[in-house]
Amino acid sequence: xxxxxxxxxxxxxxxxxxxxxxxxxxxxxxxxxxxxxxxxxxxxxxxxxxxxxxxxxxxxxxxxxxxxxxxxxxxxxxxxxxxxxxxxxxxxxxxxxxxxxxxxxxxxxxxxxxxxxxxxxxxxxxxxxxxxxxxxxxxxxxxxxxxxxxxxxxxxxxxxxxxxxxxxxxxxxxxxxxxxxxxxxxxxxxxxxxxxxxxxxxxxxxxxxxxxxxxxxxxxxxxxxxxxxxxxxxxxxxxxxxxxxxxxxxxxxxxxxxxxxxxxxxxxxxxxxxxxxxxxxxxxxxxxxxxxxxxxxxxxxxxxxxxxxxxxxxxxxxxxxxxxxxxxxxxxxxxxx
Amino acid sequence: xxxxxxxxxxxxxxxxxxxxxxxxxxxxxxxxxxxxxxxxxxxxxxxxxxxxxxxxxxxxxxxxxxxxxxxxxxxxxxxxxxxxxxxxxxxxxxxxxxxxxxxxxxxxxxxxxxxxxxxxxxxxxxxxxxxxxxxxxxxxxxxxxxxxxxxxxxxxxxxxxxxxxxxxxxxxxxxxxxxxxxxxxxxxxxxxxxxxxxxxxxxxxxxxxxxxxxxxxxxxxxxxxxxxxxxxxxxxxxxxxxxxxxxxxxxxxxxxxxxxxxxxxxxxxxxxxxxxxxxxxxxxxxxxxxxxxxxxxxxxxxxxxxxxxxxxxxxxxxxxxxxxxxxxx
Numbered sequence: 121x122x123x124x125x126x127x128x129x130x131x132x133x134x135x136x137x138x139x140x141x142x143x144x145x146x147x148x149x150x151x152x153x154x155x156x157x158x159x160x161x162x163x164x165x166x167x168x169x170x171x172x173x174x175x176x177x178x179x180x181x182x183x184x185x186x187x188x189x190x191x192x193x194x195x196x197x198x199x200x201x202x203x204x205x206x207x208x209x210x211x212x213x214x215x216x217x218x219x220x221x222x223x224x225x226x227x228x229x230x231x232x233x234x235x236x237x238x239x240x241x242x243x244x245x246x247x248x249x250x251x252x253x254x255x256x257x258x259x260x261x262x263x264x265x266x267x268x269x270x271x272x273x274x275x276x277x278x279x280x281x282x283x284x285x286x287x288x289x290x291x292x293x294x295x296x297x298x299x300x301x302x303x304x305x306x307x308x309x310x311x312x313x314x315x316x317x318x319x320x321x322x323x324x325x326x327x328x329x330x331x332x333x334x335x336x337x338x339x340x341x342x343x344x345x346x347x348x349x350x351x352x353x354x355x356x357x358x359x360x361x362x363x364x365x366x367x368x369x370x371x372x373x374x375x376x377x378x379x380x381x382x383x384x385x386x387x388x389x390x391x392x393x394x395x396x397x398x399x400x401x402x403x404x405x406x407x408x409x410x411x412x413x414x415x416x417x418x419x420x421x422x423x424x425x426x427x428x429x430x431x432x433x434x435x436x437x438x439x440x441x442x443x444x445x446x447x448x449x450x451x452x453x454x455x456x457x
Numbered sequence: 458x459x460x461x462x463x464x465x466x467x468x469x470x471x472x473x474x475x476x477x478x479x480x481x482x483x484x485x486x487x488x489x490x491x492x493x494x495x496x497x498x499x500x501x502x503x504x505x506x507x508x509x510x511x512x513x514x515x516x517x518x519x520x521x522x523x524x525x526x527x528x529x530x531x532x533x534x535x536x537x538x539x540x541x542x543x544x545x546x547x548x549x550x551x552x553x554x555x556x557x558x559x560x561x562x563x564x565x566x567x568x569x570x571x572x573x574x575x576x577x578x579x580x581x582x583x584x585x586x587x588x589x590x591x592x593x594x595x596x597x598x599x600x601x602x603x604x605x606x607x608x609x610x611x612x613x614x615x616x617x618x619x620x621x622x623x624x625x626x627x628x629x630x631x632x633x634x635x636x637x638x639x640x641x642x643x644x645x646x647x648x649x650x651x652x653x654x655x656x657x658x659x660x661x662x663x664x665x666x667x668x669x670x671x672x673x674x675x676x677x678x679x680x681x682x683x684x685x686x687x688x689x690x691x692x693x694x695x696x697x698x699x700x701x702x703x704x705x706x707x708x709x710x711x712x713x714x715x716x717x718x719x720x721x722x723x724x725x726x727x728x729x730x731x732x733x734x735x736x737x738x739x740x741x742x743x744x745x746x747x748x749x750x751x752x753x754x755x756x757x758x759x760x761x762x763x764x765x766x767x768x769x770x771x772x773x774x775x776x777x778x779x780x781x782x783x784x785x786x
Binding site: 189191242246247248249251252253255256257258259260261262263264265266267271370379382383386392393422424425426427428429430431432434435438439442 | 539587589590593594597600601608612712758763767774778
């Protein structure tokens with residue numbers, strides 16, 4: 121039994137090492153064709169592409185570990201960014217109150233958490249499949265962004281310069297704040313998932329939803345929490361979207377975000393059958409996606425092919441996930457025999 | 458139980474009268490909603506009850522509705538396919554690209570249909586061959602197909618020849634051709650699903666796949682066939698859309714998967730498989746058209762329509778789940 125678990129452990133270790141090797145090989149291959157890919161400047165570009173996806177991916181990873189999926193994160197990102205955007209916009213014209221620039225950050229997080237809680241309530245109260253509920257709320261929340269904003273874009277001049285500064289100024293080494301925030305979220309997620317009781321319960325719930333309540337895990341609360349976290353992190357990604365791009369558009373902001381994030385999480389080795397997923401793997405998955413997106417323009421591949429590459433990457437990751445899982449099962453059986 | 462015991466066990470419920478079983482069918486709910494919708498629409502505007510107006514509005518949704526009929530069978534068999542809307546876009550782009558590069562239209566249509574079939578085959582291979590969950594596989598193929606359409610067509614639209622435009626203008630007995638096609642396909646699939654052994658097999662797989670396999674039903678073959686059928690029908694729908702719009706862009710039917718799933722759910726198809734009818738989806742398609750045109754007539758903002766569609770989907774699954782859990786008792 122122990123040998124079986126060891127081989128399993130080794131496989132998962134190899135899984136993350138595998139992604140790291142893929143990143144290195146990919147960068148070397150692109151660097152061989154275009155040497156400017158292997159410069160510090162390019163590293164900065166890659167890192168700047170990733171923070172939003174990384175924050176979203178941490179929430180999505182927990183959702184996928186709990187054997188659900190959340191398709192509505194792009195729309196939740198849009199709504200929470202829009203709520204803060206409207207606050208900034210009317211701060212100047214209506215209230216005359218001096219609303220501090222950072223107030224959008226907690227507001228977006230709370231709005232996102234509430235929307236995520238809405239998903240969780242529908243899923244747990246009525247025992248509905250998460251995929252269909254979040255497909256519905258994907259459209260519902262997207263409609264909300266239009267209603268809140270009256271279908272108008274929040275332009276550059278409304279967004280406080282301090283907020284925009286988060287993705288331009290840097291505390292140290294020329295690395296912008298936004299990247300520190302993203303890695304901070306990843307670190308907190310690691311602490312939460314690996315070193316708290318509730319965090320471990322998410323894994324237990326995902327690996328065996330039938331056994332989990334028998335072991336005293338409060339399935340409803342854990343599920344609600346997971347969806348609320350996913351919503352809250354989408355909210356954080358929403359305000360950082362406003363910071364990074366300097367505008368909030370009711371139709372564009374966050375649309376397609378769910379596919380990038382799911383691609384990153386699935387590449388990172390989280391199993392869609394629940395119970396398996398690591399923060400390190402997800403971070404590496406996000407970085408690999410970042411490298412791919414940064415390499416496309418250098419190699420002269422048009423940006424229009426990005427969606428196709430994301431789709432192909434999801435499918436390839438699924439196939440790899442399956443082969444790894446089967447090998448794990450085989451080695452377990454061999455260890456038992 | 459060695460002797461033949463024909464008396465039913467004590468704890469079964471008494472047989473309900475026929476009208477009662479009819480009343481708690483989800484299709485009845487859809488029909489009642491449809492009647493309410495038509496009534497409310499006629500209050501909104503006197504032009505609403507014009508049959509040709511409703512038929513013309515239906516042509517806008519007929520492509521999605523045609524695919525939704527086949528998707529209903531996929532959901533009944535216990536799987537789901539979120540990729541048909543992207544499939545429509547990619548096969549329409551393949552078709553338009555082929556005819557723009559000089560292939561005669563009939564062959565271009567064949568190429569488009571073949572590409573749709575190939576997309577269905579990829580779904581079938583991943584879901585049945587590799588035993589991966591269809592939900593996540595079709596999210597992947599949804600992104601892939603839409604992305605490939607974008608690669609093929611770029612941000613431009615590809616025009617189709619003048620004479621090819623206007624499948625929705627062809628009338629058969631006063632009914633636009635796409636609507637006729639929808640009705641014919643609904644009758645055909647309804648007979649197959651409700652009246653043939655093949656159709657009953659689909660229900661049996663959806664209810665309990667392992668039991669079905671032990672009963673000698675070739676579940677893998679039937680499921681693969683349904684995924685291929687969705688691919689083929691999506692390609693037909695994509696080419697019809699190309700003919701209706703007169704040009705092809707990669708964002709044809711963007712978000713259409715929501716409306717297709719919505720039609721199936723509103724018609725009472727059970728998301729976990731095993732229950733649902735073609736009649737339900739048929740009625741739900743009309744209901745969706747009535748609601749959408751009603752909102753347009755009432756000058757409701759497109760954004761509010763998004764909210765209404767999303768809420769309808771959630772309400773529809775909650776309602777069907779409740780109805781089925783009642784009848785289970």
